[in-house]
Amino acid sequence: MSPDTVHYLDHAATAPVRECALRAWVGATRALSAAPGNPSALHAGGRSARRLLEDARERIGAALGADRAEVILTSGATESDALAVAGGARGARARDPRRTRVLASALEHDAVGAQSAVLAPAGFEWTVLPVSALGVSVVDPAALAEAAPRLAVASLSMVSSEFGTLQPVAALTAALAGGDGSRPLVHTDAAQAVGVLDVDFHALGVDLMTVGGHKIGAPAGTGVLLARRGTPLVTDRPGGGQERGIRSGTPDVAGACALAAALEEAVAQREALRRHLTGLRARLLSGLPAGSRATLGPEAPCSPAIAHLSVDTAHPEAVLLAMDAAGVLVSAGSACHAGVTRPSAAVLALGRSERQALGVLRVSMGPTTSASDVDALLAALPQAIRAGQRLDVRDRASRPRRPEPRAGAPTAPATVGGARP
Structure with missing residues (x-):
């Protein structure tokens, strides 16, 4: 029993939904029910839904230190990671054909690591940052400076989703900076950081940032990818052109409102x-x-x-x-x-x-x-x-025991270093 x-x-797997997020979701759903409309529609219902959506986008950006135009709404951190790493790699290579490598920590979430199998057939190489005994990814400035011209994307979480260790994202960004101001795209997964650490997208200096709604008390199925203006992203999901053409599909207006409310409360507390x-x-x-x-x-x-x-x-x-x-x-x-x-x-x-x-x-x-x-x-x-x-x-x-050799039975030949000849 x-x-x-x-x-x-x-x-860290999922957080209880906050009351403020639940109220925001119910309020937006009721408003959309009373005045239905797709945010892309030009009629009054569409304009009303668009206002709700863009107000939520503005609040989400403000809570994360980003501009409204940098907020791409997604279904969660997994999708955001995939768009950032795979989409960023394709976009960076389209801009500079030399950039055919992706760098990621050995501590990254599977949503990042799984992109190696997606990108390998397209000719990308995957490089892994080593990990110290303290559970922190090792950033070697000299090695990174040498590798930087070929790197398309470097991905490093702010907080390891398993150990909870703080990762050197700022050090990685600084190490990859080129003398002429050019560098690979830098992505960070902030899903485990937003509710506890100070997170400021612009101050951190990264190009892409992942946030998952259900980690901070918003409903599951909500998330954000922050993408700095001018960041090249090649999407694998074209369609209606929503979310800057990166993530097509009718947006979840009520979910966005709930996410904005949860983020604001998380930051305040x-x-x-x-x-x-x-x-x-x-x-x-x-x-x-x-x-x-x-x-x-x-x-x-x-x-x-x-x-x-x-x-x-x-x-x-x-x-x-x-x-x-x-x-x-x-x-x-x-x-x-x-x-x-x-x-x-x-x-x-x-x-x-x-x-x-x-x-x-x-x-x-x-x-x-x-x-x-x-x-x-x-x-x-x-x-x-x-x-x-x-x-x-x-x-x-339950492990089977090796039988004892019979008296007089031939023994195995001698080996060198424990290896059979």
Whole structure:
């Protein structure tokens, strides 16, 4: 039976919808129902819908340090990442045929990493930034300056979606700047940053920025790609010409209004939320039971919203199910597809073993998180880890043993360095 109280600690996956966003969505939907119209239509209903849409666009830009004309509305961060990386790469190469390489961190979300398979058939090469022991992408100015003339796009998240580590976006932008002012396009995924960190598109100096609505309390299916004026983007989804011709399709007016409301509230509450989450994260890390620990050391620069934990088991799915039964909702850093648990690529990038990359949890917090949520996790974690360790014991017991050689049986030939000849 499910517990009466649920402790939600998976805000990095999706956040509860804010009341202000819900009110904005309902209000806009009612207005559109009373005076229906496509924002592209010239009649009164269309003009009314257009006013709602452009007001939302203006507010979204202001909340993110961008101009209204730089706001491209999308269905979420995944689509924004794809448009930025693949569209930016094609656009940069169209402007300068030498630019045939894409640079991305090993810590990027799959929405970025998956674009390598999209771009490879088109002749693009994919280069990966290494990761330090602190979970931070390594920016080597000399190496980047040498690579810059061939780079089309460089993509680096502001906050790692798994570790929560702050990434050196400003340093990357500075390292790629050419002496004549030309440089590759720089994209940053700010989906995990907007609700907690100060985010200013113009001040950061990037060309493209991703924001996902449901990470900050807007409805799922809302998002933004900020694109600096003059940024070349070649879209793979032409159609009616909406959103500067980059993302065709009738826009979600009510969703845009809800996103604008959520962003404004998130920005207004950001400083207080940072203080609140800093205390909760310290409470969590100082109370971890035996068999669990922080994956990264205390010197790692991290968002207060995310804590990445290592647990002594290769069965994180058992840990998650036991936590869920206790009413504590977290996520695994490793990926489980079709019942097969795979090691976390981010942990492997640190140089850890496959077993270490399997036994990880991501705890993520937001405006609704309380001390009682953290305490519930700490109380449930020991039993959950034991559930995973019982499966570890079963795995070891089920491994076939090698038969002992019979007396007088020939032995295998000697090898050099442990390798068979």
